[in-house]
Amino acid sequence: MTTTHLELTGVDIEFPTPKGSFKALDNVNLKIKKGEYISLIGHSGCGKSTVLNIVAGLYQATKGGVLLDGKEVNEPGPERAVVFQNHSLLPWLTAYENVELAVKQVFKGKKSKAEMKEWIEHNLELVHMTHAMHKRPDEISGGMKQRVGIARALAMEPKVLLMDEPFGALDALTRAHLQDSLMEIQNELNNTVIMITHDVDEAVLLSDRIVMMTNGPEATVGEILEIDLPRPRNRIELADDPQYNHYRAAVLSFLYEKQRKPEESDAAAKPAKKEKLARNLQNDTTEETTGAVSTAETTTGNDKVKAA
Amino acid sequence: MSQSSTNLFSPVLAIFQSENPGASLLGFFKQLIMPVIGILVFLLIWDIGAKNIHTSLGTFPGPVQVYEQTLGLIDEHQAERQKEQAFYERQEQRNAKKLAKNPDAKVKIRPYTGKPTFFDQIGTSLITVLSGFVLASLIAIPAGIMIGLNQPLYSALNPLIQLFKPVSPLAWLPLVTMVVSALYVSKDPMFAKSFVTSLVTVSLCCLWPTLLNTAVGVSGISKDLQNVSQVLRLSFMTHVVKIVLPSSIPMMFTGLRLSLGIAWMVLIAAEMLAQNPGLGKFVWDEFQNGSSNSLGRIMVAVLVIGLIGFMLDRVMLQIQKKVSWDKTAVLR
Numbered sequence: 001m002t003t004t005h006l007e008l009t010g011v012d013i014e015f016p017t018p019k020g021s022f023k024a025l026d027n028v029n030l031k032i033k034k035g036e037y038i039s040l041i042g043h044s045g046c047g048k049s050t051v052l053n054i055v056a057g058l059y060q061a062t063k064g065g066v067l068l069d070g071k072e073v074n075e076p077g078p079e080r081a082v083v084f085q086n087h088s089l090l091p092w093l094t095a096y097e098n099v100e101l102a103v104k105q106v107f108k109g110k111k112s113k114a115e116m117k118e119w120i121e122h123n124l125e126l127v128h129m130t131h132a133m134h135k136r137p138d139e140i141s142g143g144m145k146q147r148v149g150i151a152r153a154l155a156m157e158p159k160v161l162l163m164d165e166p167f168g169a170l171d172a173l174t175r176a177h178l179q180d181s182l183m184e185i186q187n188e189l190n191n192t193v194i195m196i197t198h199d200v201d202e203a204v205l206l207s208d209r210i211v212m213m214t215n216g217p218e219a220t221v222g223e224i225l226e227i228d229l230p231r232p233r234n235r236i237e238l239a240d241d242p243q244y245n246h247y248r249a250a251v252l253s254f255l256y257e258k259q260r261k262p263e264e265s266d267a268a269a270k271p272a273k274k275e276k277l278a279r280n281l282q283n284d285t286t287e288e289t290t291g292a293v294s295t296a297e298t299t300t301g302n303d304k305v306k307a308a
Numbered sequence: 309m310s311q312s313s314t315n316l317f318s319p320v321l322a323i324f325q326s327e328n329p330g331a332s333l334l335g336f337f338k339q340l341i342m343p344v345i346g347i348l349v350f351l352l353i354w355d356i357g358a359k360n361i362h363t364s365l366g367t368f369p370g371p372v373q374v375y376e377q378t379l380g381l382i383d384e385h386q387a388e389r390q391k392e393q394a395f396y397e398r399q400e401q402r403n404a405k406k407l408a409k410n411p412d413a414k415v416k417i418r419p420y421t422g423k424p425t426f427f428d429q430i431g432t433s434l435i436t437v438l439s440g441f442v443l444a445s446l447i448a449i450p451a452g453i454m455i456g457l458n459q460p461l462y463s464a465l466n467p468l469i470q471l472f473k474p475v476s477p478l479a480w481l482p483l484v485t486m487v488v489s490a491l492y493v494s495k496d497p498m499f500a501k502s503f504v505t506s507l508v509t510v511s512l513c514c515l516w517p518t519l520l521n522t523a524v525g526v527s528g529i530s531k532d533l534q535n536v537s538q539v540l541r542l543s544f545m546t547h548v549v550k551i552v553l554p555s556s557i558p559m560m561f562t563g564l565r566l567s568l569g570i571a572w573m574v575l576i577a578a579e580m581l582a583q584n585p586g587l588g589k590f591v592w593d594e595f596q597n598g599s600s601n602s603l604g605r606i607m608v609a610v611l612v613i614g615l616i617g618f619m620l621d622r623v624m625l626q627i628q629k630k631v632s633w634d635k636t637a638v639l640r
Contacts, residue, residue, distance in 0.1 A: 058535055076538040088532040092554040092633030101550060105540045138634070156540075 005034040005192055006055070006160055010064030013050060024050050026218035027064070030211060032160075035190045039203040041251060042213030042222075043259065048196045051213075052162050055194060056082050068159060078106045081158035085165040087145040089137045095148040096133040099123060102152045123155040124148070126185050143174035147181070154185065163195040167202065176235065179205060187232055200255070204247045205235060212254045223254055369604035374611070377604035385425040392420045426590060426605075430612065433575060433586035436503060437620075440510030441571045445564060447511070448518035452560070453552060455519070456526025473516040477509050477574040481582055484508045502584035506575060509582075513574040517566035525559025526552055554633055561628040568624055572617045587613060 011028040014021040024047045032038055040048045053059040055066055057076035066073040068080070081102075089098045099120045107116060124133045127147040137145050146166060153161055166182075167175040179202060186193070186206075197203050203210045207227050214222040227247055229238070238244040351371050358370035369377070396417070403415040424432070455462045488505045499507075529552060537547050579588025591609050594602045629639055 056535075056539065058538060076535070077541055078539060080539070082535070082539050084532055084535065086532060088530075088536050090533065090536070090551065090554070093550075102540055105542065105546075136633070 003033070004031045005036075005069065006030075006032040006194075007067045008051070008055070008064070009067070011051070011054060011061045011066070012063035013047075013054065013059060014062045023218050024216055025054075025061075026220050028220050030221060032192060032194070034192055037186060037193045037206060037208045038195070039207040039210045040194065040196045040213060041198070041200070041203050041210055041255070042219070043215055043255065044198070046213045046216045047219040048213055049164055052082075052164050052194060052196055055160065056080050056162050078102065078156040079159045081153035081156040081161055083146075083149050083153045083161070083163040083166045085168050087137070087142075087149040089145055089148055089152070091137050094134045094136050095124065095129055095140070095144075095151075096120060098137075098148055099152045099155050103155050106156045120155060123151040126154060126188075127151045127181060141174075143170050143178060146170060146178060150178075150182070150185075154189070154191075159192065161191045161193045163193065165196050165198065168198060175199075175202070180235070182206065183231075183233065200248055200251045201235075203251060204229075204244060205233060205238065210247075210251060212251065212259075215259050222259065225250055363603065365598055365603050366600045369607045373604040374607045377601060377608050380601070381426040381605065381608060385427045388422055388425045391422055395420050395422075424585060426609070429585065429587050429590040430616070433579065433588070434616070436506045436579075436584075436586060437510060437568075437571050437575045439503075440507045440575065441514060441568050443507065444511040444515045444567060444571070445518055448515045448563070448567070449522055449560065452519045452522025452563075453526050453548060453556075456523040456556070457548075457552065459527075462523060462527070469516060469519065472512075473520075475513070477513045477578050478581055480509050480512050481505075481578055484512070485582060500585075502582065505582055506578050506584045506586065509578045510571045510575050514567040514571035517570065518560070518563035521559045521563025521566070522556060525556030525563075528559070529555045557628075557632060558634070561624070561632070565621055565624045565628075568620050569617065572613075572620060576613060 008028055008030040011025055012023065013025045014023045016022075028051060030038075040051060042048050050059060054061050055073065057073050057080065060074065073080070089095075090101070093101065100116070103111075103116050103120050107119070111119060121130065121133070124130050127150050129144060129147050129151060132140050132144060137148070140148075146169075150163075150166065153163075167178050170178065183206065195203075195206065204227060210225040210227060212222045212225065213219050225247060229241070229244060229247075355370045355372075358368040358373075361368035399417055403417070406413045406415055455465055485505050488501055488508060492501060492504050533551050533555065537551050542550065575586065576588040576591070578584065579586035580592045581588075583589055583592070587609055591606050594605045594609070625639060632639065
């Protein structure tokens, strides 16, 4: 259990743009143990999704690479199932059929028809969706769609479960429900998970470790925070827990003091236009240096990374 | 019943389905009143206008003459059918006599070769347009999918598609006629040459909307669904069947409906010019005939052509509704 299950080593990625290549990630290193729940947190445009996509195999690292159980990752596959932000269910299939598509693909020849049916229903039960499993995505709510998306990913029995802001598009109450469901499932299955989030509470509540990323471009891992809270965790009890609040404060301070995002750069990053980001590189570094006056450990963008 | 304005029959159906027939009946009349007023005004203007247009073949036919000619065409059709029946009965009697005299005698049933009536021509046209449309779809949909999935292929073929898309059927027709005569040579042809010529011309002209719309639909598949397909490692065929086809169905049907409309228009023109059997030939023959009834009969053909075109589109719409996964989409 203590050996490294998933390893990112020196991952760089550059995207070609009309104005030359744009380096989104610089030397990302991360070791993840089996059964660990990792959150990636950072400002928008900092390359969190890019990291996830590289692990998923949807993007190829320019330098460095990803090892899963000692094997190099260079294409997408069901052993690295992804829960997409906007559920990405096929709208013409029912919840059951959406999960079925994945199950058929992964367990073809390994499970009989009856076993597959049972497995699909079991996974839909895990996310509490048995009552609506023959409904199509447009007939169920956003939270339910995301539940089905999670069921589809779980049904693939992935080695790593990748979640790209799985609850980002949901309202706060639904999100809390789904987080509780996810913790329940995690208690049972103990999957290895990488989750991207914007939500500090979500990160602290769910994770074993929180990986905080510096601002892009040339983003990298800033700090890693170990969350040593006993499981099962209860959001109401934790609300008054000093340890929990300490972790929360640590993440907040990283995001809003050490990695404060300049206003104009934030606006430009929203549409995720790589060229725009590149143009803002100039602004970014100047902001960073002014920030260095307050925090002693940071001088320029790059130096700060080493310090962290 | 939100699409009732697009479906002529749904107000009628609504009355029978409703629990409160009285209220629906009122709604039915409300929905019907504007179209009825529209048609009545049109008939009035047509009638007044027609009376004031004098041609070498008499005054332009108004609604009354057209109605009379419609009845005339129906009578003609029935008369022709009776003649045909009589013809076959005579043959059978003759053959029976022959066989009675000599049981080994070879008997033949000769096909009836009477003049095709208006309704026969409608049948011919419908068969031709549907065959041409099916042929075009069988080519255009797979080709559209390939082009949509493959950007370099699209770049390679796009100029050719843009070049051939606007070509009028009348320009193709002489070439198609010559090529068909040269290549379609067999002693016992399954189809008449004229049929093949019309079919190929129709296909050539109605290929393009389906091809382009399918390609656009296919290339517009959301990135998320493509990622899902990649993560699941779907095979090419599964990818096409489970993801590409369903997501491009709306665009594909837009193309198919445009294609069928074009096919119907092209067919009438092709039949007229090439003297292929069908409604176009009927119109041309009547024009050449030049009797006092001709204009009225042509007007009947015009209305029937319109009506059939409209009905073909409705049929496509019904099919689209059937296969479309998004039942909430408003289709019209």
